[in-house]
Amino acid sequence: MHHRVPPHVLIAGPEQVLAERGLAQTIDDLKVTAPDLETIRLHAAAYTPGELLLHASPSLFGGAKCIVVHDLDEAADDLQTDLLAALAGEPEPDLTLVVTHKGGARGKKVLDTLRGNGARVIDAPAIKTDRDKADFAAHEFRRARRKATAEAVHALVEAVGKDVRELAAACQQLVDDTTGVIDEKVVMTYHGGKVEATGFRVADATMVGDTGEALRLLRHAIAVGVDPVPIVAVLAQQVRQLIKVGSAGRGRSADVARDVGMAPWQVDKARRALGGWTAEGLAVSLQALAAADFEVKGGGRDPVYAVERVVLTITGQHARNHA
Incomplete structure (x- = not known):
C-alpha cells in the first residue's frame, strides 16, 4: 500500500x-x-x-x-x-x-x-472521548480486515479504553489471537477480568433493576479481588449519565451526545434504561452512592457490605417505579 x-x-x-x-x-x-x-x-x-x-x-x-x-x-x-x-x-x-x-x-x-x-x-487527531476511542478501535479492526461487532468495540473501550496505546495493543492482540468475527464474548474472554469491565457489568445489571444478576456479578468481582471503589464509581457515572440524558430532552442521539459529552451509543443505552426510572428514583440513588463512596473509601467499616447495600437500594428504586 x-x-x-x-x-x-x-x-x-x-x-x-x-x-x-x-x-x-x-x-x-x-x-x-x-x-x-x-x-x-x-x-x-x-x-x-x-x-x-x-x-x-x-x-x-x-x-x-x-x-x-x-x-x-x-x-x-x-x-x-x-x-x-x-x-x-x-x-x-x-x-x-x-x-x-x-x-x-x-x-x-x-x-x-x-x-x-x-x-x-x-x-494525528486527539483520541479523547469514548466516541473517538470506539471509532479508533473500529478502524483498527477494519485496517486488519477483520469483522468486529459494535458491541465488541464498546466492550473493548470500556475494558481498556483509558490509554490509547493499550487500546491499540488490545485490538492487535484480538486480531492476532482470534479468528472469525470479533464479538462481545471474545472481548470478554480476553478482557473480562479487567476492573472496569466487571464494574460495568455490575452497573448494567443494577441500572435495569436485575437485583439477582447484579449481586451475583458483584460477589464474583469481589471474589476475584476487584476493589469496591471503582465499582461504586462506575455506578455513579451510570446514574449521572441517566440524569444527564433524561434532562436533555428528545433530540437526536448524536445531538444529545455532543451536548452532554457522551458517545451516541451511550445515549441510546441510557434512553433504553430510562424507561424504568423516575427523576426522584435517580436522585435517591445518587445520594445513596455518595454515602457508599464515602464508606468504600475508608469512611465505613465494611466496604463490601456498603456496595451490596447500595446495589440493593438502586435496584429497589428501579422496582418502585414499576409497582
Missing part, C-alpha cells in the same frame, strides 16, 4: 500513537525505493542552530536521506528559521523532510509553508 512520498511530509496532531504510525509508514514507503535510506532525527528541544542545513546538504556519497524534525510545536526561533530556509530552495532530489507538530500556534509560519509547498499531511 506504499505511495510515492513527496519531498515534504507534515505529521500534525497530538495523538502520539497515530503520529508514530504515520512516521513509521512514511519511512517504510521511502525504503521501498531506497532500501539503504539514512534516517536522521532532530528534536526541537535539543536543536543547535545550523544542524538542519548541515544534514540537508548533499553528501559526497549520495544516497537517500530522510530528516525527521520532531516537535516543531516546541521549536525555538533558530530551528524555525532553518526550516524556512530549507523549504525556500529547490528540494534536494534524494532528501525527504518530515516535520511533526503536536498542535498550538508555535511554528505556524513553517506549517503554512509546508502546506503551501504541497507537503503530504498526515493527521
